Amino acid sequence: MIATVVWGTGNVGRAAVRAVAANPALELAAVVVHDPAKVGRDAGTLADLGHELGVAATDDLDAVFAADPRAVVYAASGDIRFDDALADVVRAVRAGAAVVTPALYPLYDQRNAPRELREPVLDAIAKGGGSLFVSGVDPGWGNDILPVLVSGLGSTVDVVRCQEIFDYSTYEQPDSVRYLVGMGQPMDYDPPMLMTGVPAMVWGGQVRLIARALGVEVDEVRETLDRRPLENDVTTRTMGEFARGAQGAVRFEVQGIVDGEPRIVIEHVTRIHPSCAPDWPQPPSGAGAHRVIIEGRPRIEVTVEASDEGANRSAGGNATAAGRLVNAIPWLVDAKPGLYDALDVPINPGRLRRR
Known part of the structure; x- marks a missing residue:
């Protein structure tokens, strides 16, 4: 199973936790939060799953990356903190993780993105061996x-x-x-x-x-x-x-x-x-x-x-956007390190839940 971190528990992060928990190829390794009131709370509770997952939310990024996760769902907002979001994503990619996120909208079309945005990501990929796929939340x-x-x-x-x-x-x-x-x-x-x-x-x-x-x-x-x-x-x-x-x-x-x-x-x-x-x-x-x-x-x-x-009903758009990102992780992990866009990453069939 692919050890996966969900970073953020807002509208997209809650859906991402649910999607990771439901995907048999993934294992929820950690949930990163910013709000001190969320630290220590179970991920299942934060994600409105109705049951606990046995993963306590944390704000200790050093400990999270020390565990060498194979994938990171970066669900924190980049709307008004773009530079911080880019720095967070670059850190995760440099740590060798396959990263998916909706936060860096200039990288939707990564081939034509500004050089000053692509270069830090490409440098992190070259040095750390991680990958990045950015897709929108709109969705x-x-x-x-x-x-x-x-x-x-x-x-x-x-x-x-x-x-x-x-x-x-x-x-x-x-x-x-x-x-x-x-x-x-x-x-x-x-x-x-x-x-x-x-x-x-x-x-x-x-x-x-x-x-x-x-x-x-x-x-x-x-x-x-x-x-x-x-x-x-x-x-x-x-x-x-x-x-x-x-x-x-x-x-x-x-x-x-x-x-x-x-x-x-x-x-x-x-x-x-x-x-x-x-x-x-x-x-x-x-x-x-x-x-x-x-x-x-x-x-x-x-x-x-x-x-x-x-x-x-508004949460459905967030859930499908998160599902697209989370379900791309197995493909990214198997692919060579790189910067990918929506035309590169296939949509895999869903899984029929057994009753």
Whole structure:
């Protein structure tokens, strides 16, 4: 079995612990936490498994790496601490581990990532013999492998569109929702995630991955942005009050321009309440969905909904993103040391649980 560390127990980390525990090829060796209140708690409890796993959470990184784990799921956030996240991942790779993470979005398309980001990772691989695979949490498979797969089902492809449609009131990261994305802020507030160039920096790599798979080159990456205010005060279960007139919905596109037209598009439609921007795309049910639309002949539309953690349907996207990463570990361990992307790493069949 592959000794595997899960680093972080937030939205993605909880799902990662469950995925590691369920995979017969993996053994949960350690769970790393930052919050002192979590130190010593059982991983199964932290992951909402309903039973203990016999692995106590720790903040002692030296002890974790002294045990020479073969794999690390880095589930800590990189949104507002990118340099720290990169340093953590480089440490794990240099220790010889196969590392999977959603935190380093510039490495989604690792071949075209900035040199200053690739070089520390490649140096760590050369010196330590580890590997790295980065895939998104939005989720990555919805913006790379799924559209590529579906595009091969028709005779012609004109436009590939990937959509995330999501109710942010179910996403238990208040700082990211309120300040990074700007939900509940005045309409003249400039959310860091929506500043010009940021969406293209985050999702442009996935646009280029799809283009590479389809055998075309992207001439440029463009952005569109639309924001809507709340028409009424709303109260949310997880994040409290949001006032009328504040930002209540965001819709943006990251467009891959091919032959002068947007031909590969990643679109996000996010709300803090279903009543805001009702004319925008809606999920079939629940808090959200991921959709791939192939405009061509035939026109193909695939919508994926996932639920996890009881009634919290928003956790399903995190769970599938974590599953994609965790289930890639056996392949990475068997592969030669290297820096990999979603077009390199296959999706293996799941396992039918025995009753």
